[in-house]
Amino acid sequence: SQTIHQWPATLVQPVGSPLSLECTVEGTSNPNLYWYRQAAGRGLQLLFYSVGIGQISSEVPQNLSASRPQDRQFILSSKKLLLSDSGFYLCAWSQGFNEKLFFGSGTQLSVL
C-alpha cells in the first residue's frame, strides 16, 4: 500500500534561518506531488506541484522553493525564513491528474 511520510512534525526557526522540509512517498511510482500551506484562517494554499523529477511549478511567488531530486521525494526549502512563513505545511500526492490527493501528517512551522 502507498504511504506518505513528512518530517519534521514541528519546527521552530528564527527569522533569517534556512528551511528544509522533506516528503517521501512509498508504494507508488511517478506520483504527482504537492506542497500546501495552511495559514491562520485554515485555508489551504497550493505552493508547488510537481509531475516528475526536476519538474516544479510554483503557484505563489514567495520566499520558498521546492525540488524533486527523486521520483518520490519532494523538498520544500527556503534560504531565509520570514515571519510570514509560519504555518502548517502539508505534502500530498496523487496518482493521475484527477485522482484524490493523499496528504501527509503535516509540519507545524513557527518562525520567531
Place this chain on the structure above:
Amino acid sequence: AQKVTQAQTEISVVEKEDVTLDCVYETRDTTYYLFWYKQPPSGELVFLIRRNSFDEQNEISGRYSWNFQKSTSSFNFTITASQVVDSAVYFCALRGPNAGGTSYGKLTFGQGTILTVHP
C-alpha cells in the same frame, strides 16, 4: 478562475444531532471534480469523497451523505447522528480537468468549517 465557498465558519451541535455543511463552488469548466476532506486535530487531511461533474447522484456512506446539485453549484455534506469523533475541520475542494496542461489536478479549497460535536 475557480472558487469554493464554505459560508459556515463554525458549527456546534450536540451529539446525535444531524448537521449539514454547505459548499458552493464556481468554475467555468464543464468537467470538474468535487471533494470533501476531514482534518481532525492531528492535522492530517483525510479524504472523504470525490464526485465528478457528470454524476449528480447523491451518495450515502454510513452516517455521511452528500447532495450534489449542479443547478445551484452546491455540494453539501450531511452527517447523521453526529458523534464527538466527528469534531474536525471539514474542507470542500474543487479540481478542474487536466486538459490544457496547467491544471495538473490542483485542488482549490474552501476556507473550511469547524465542526464541534458536544457530548
